[in-house]
Amino acid sequence: MSRWPEQRLPAPDPSTYNERQREIHDAIASGPRGGVRGPLAVWLHRPELAAKAQDLGRYCRYDTVLDPKLSELAILVTGRVFGSEYEWQIHKGHALKAGLSAEIIEEIRLNRRPDFNDAMEAVVYDVSRAAHETRNIDDALYARAIDILGEQALVDLVGMLGYYTLISLTINIFRVPPMGDNPTPELSDE
Known part of the structure; x- marks a missing residue:
């Protein structure tokens, strides 16, 4: 069962x-x-x-103008924040293929901020978490995002976060089940 x-x-x-x-x-x-x-x-x-x-x-x-690795990072953060198992299952493999490290993916799965060596990855993570947790970003994070990503990439990132919020809400509200019998441990338990 x-x-x-x-x-x-x-x-x-x-x-x-x-x-x-x-x-x-x-x-x-x-x-x-x-x-x-x-x-x-x-x-x-x-x-x-x-x-x-x-x-x-x-x-x-x-x-978008975002590198696929950064897009997948934002998608995984969104899936994690919303506990959307289906989204996580789809995008974990895409994130690995795009070059996001397994260690970063695991930290996101565990709901912990990864240690980033890449400023772009760090700012995408920080913007994504802040957007979902506070529905905004403060002036310092905004300035850092503009400096590191640029205006076009930040606009694309915000649009992507909105789209994957729609995806995650659809998954959660209509209870779209995970694929197969191997859900991600602990993703939906928190």
């Missing part, structure tokens, strides 16, 4: 899709994600939301 509660709103049955749901499903499935899973599948109940969120998600995931 699973320790995860039953999903509240499963994805719509593809055999019952209307024309717009089929169109959005096919557009998402044929893109870089290669399929429609998790929160994207839940959004198909409202195909226009799925379409708009998919567009924003594609930008946030693939087209």
